[in-house]
Amino acid sequence: MTTQVDVIIIGGGMVGCTLAVALSQAPRLNILVIEAVKPTPISETERFDLRICALNQASESLLTQLAIWQHIPSQRQGAFHKMIIWEDQHNSLEFNSTETDFPTLGTLVENRQLQQAALHVCHQKPNITLTYDAPIKQQGQIITLANGTTYQAPLIVGADGAQSQIRQWAEIPFTGDTYDQSAIVCTVTTEKTHQQTARQRFLNSGPLAFLPLADPHQCNIVWSQTHHEAQQHMQSSNDDFIKQLNQAFDYQLGDILSISQRASFPLQRRHAKHYVLDGLALVGDAAHIVHPLAGQGVNLGLLDAVTLADVVLDAHRQGQAIGQHSVLM
Template identity: 40%
Template sequence: MQHVDIAIIGGGIVGLTLAAALKDAPCSIAVINKHPLVVPLLDTPSPRVSAINQANIEALDSLGVWQFVQQDRVNPYKAMHVWDKDSFGDIHFNCDDMGNDSLGVIAENAALVNGLAESVMQQANVTIVTQSIERMLVGPSQSMLMLDNNDAISCRLLVGADGANSSVRKQANFPITFRDYEHTAIVANIQTEHPHNNVARQAFTPTGPLALLPMANPHVCSIVWSQTPDAASKLQQCNDDDFCHALTVASDAALGNVSLQTSRHTFPLTMRYARSWAKDGVVLVGDAAHTIHPLAGQGANLGMQDALALADTLSASLNRQKDIAQHRYLRPYERARKTEAVKMIAAMDGFKFLFDGNDPVKKLIRGVGLAATDKLTTVKQAFVAHAMGL
């Protein structure tokens, strides 16, 4: 039997960010993940990427993590171009508007996890456990985790950082609200005829948004093409040539003709929101607490901010010698981050409603809105600051 103060279930971006942010905290931590945290990166970049904003990059840098991230697997993007395919709406954002070198980076998820893991494994207060959990007994004063190698871990605080289908959330009986976005995301890497020039592009089409995310290779982008289930099904049934032709048309040939560099993967999109994020002995972070539409690329950023906020709350309790597992001391984190998640969910719902379909009134509104915003420097700077997490 091993006892730790905090057991973090899930060794992804969010769970490891939390562990890294607690590096100086006077507590013992176990990070439990069923697969090895560090995995070899393939020669061909993975299409599973995240847009990490400037605020989170600075946070990782201040924690000493960023130096461990393989830099040829993260690519700074310097501008964004967003347009509505079926109206005159068009807007450009540039890092120069904020006096920064970039708006953020497009990072391969595996490269970011590798860097976080290599940093966390050097922490004296962290134990990495690579096992599956066979059984979980969640309690207000102590939780017990039975592993598949017959070992057991007890903890004072159990942290669910185990994703959208969180077993911690289920075992702790946190109720959730969920809604089908009626979109399926198609994810792949593409080779482009023209260089992307480190510009992140997003085209809103009647059946859903298409994001073109610039990778380190100037002629490679990762795509996230969110479509209605019927449209996504038809695209998945296309051969590669027909799919690439449809993609070129949907993107208004912004990067010329394209070809597939990886296979295509699909993911149904669902909004989830845990109505409670904490109780005595248990707390949720990241996708375990909320999932949102990827159209603004803010899912990973929201989860990382959860982790950093929770680390601040736990560190404050430890410094005051308070019980980190009592709900009353977890409430500041829960209140603050639930508010941010609700605002982001509402914003994504609003964008999705406004940019869905061919309704002529909505087309006029979004066309005028995008065109007007592009001319209003102050409003544009506010959008850029929000995208950068500043």
């Protein structure tokens, strides 16, 4: 027997769960969130995760309005008030929140913390159902899970990331190019405090960013470089990597005392030819992928979520078909 709902969201990550919470403002909308793997709870004493997002003021505002932000522990929030960008001693820029109407320029939050906060709010909403299983087939507006359960909805949303199964099933072209670069990420502990300042240096091979975490002596780094350089740095010892990192960063925070495990991933830009079709919408990385240079990936995804929610909620209030292509456009 197929269960009928109003909206099926494939992907219970940061963007998918935020979309669900935004849609839940209409009490009569029944929303199903399908996430392949149930996330493990995060301990407050855990080390900072390598996957970090830089949330701007607009994202913080919308997450606060949806009562999600309040569930991100303050001790895991890395607010920054200043940003320094430079190439060499003769070319630099500085930005300060005191020059704006906002208390901060942004906040660094672990992806898992944001997902956990959004999931917490989802569990509080009576019109949101979460199920943890893998979707294995889409036939029209029917989704079949690995356990054989089927669900049907007039609107299916793909929030399932860059390798979106929903986008592939819909045969939506996902075009773009690579940057011929990889990014190395890790957490570093520094001699000097970061003073709630984000720092980014432009090198010949790509930008190197030090992003301040809640601990005043710790930063998340994102070092974009050629694939060959990244491979060499991933294979080097911790001591050798720290030496190279210190030199590349001009010892701006004194010596780097220690580093966490490193990870590397290729950089690319991608764009779905269609964000919406009849009965289907894409949000977040399922729709577009951008370079981490400006830290806008998650912010764009959250904006996708609230924009789509506004369209769907408005159509629902007017009694329109929420999955109709002309409504979603």
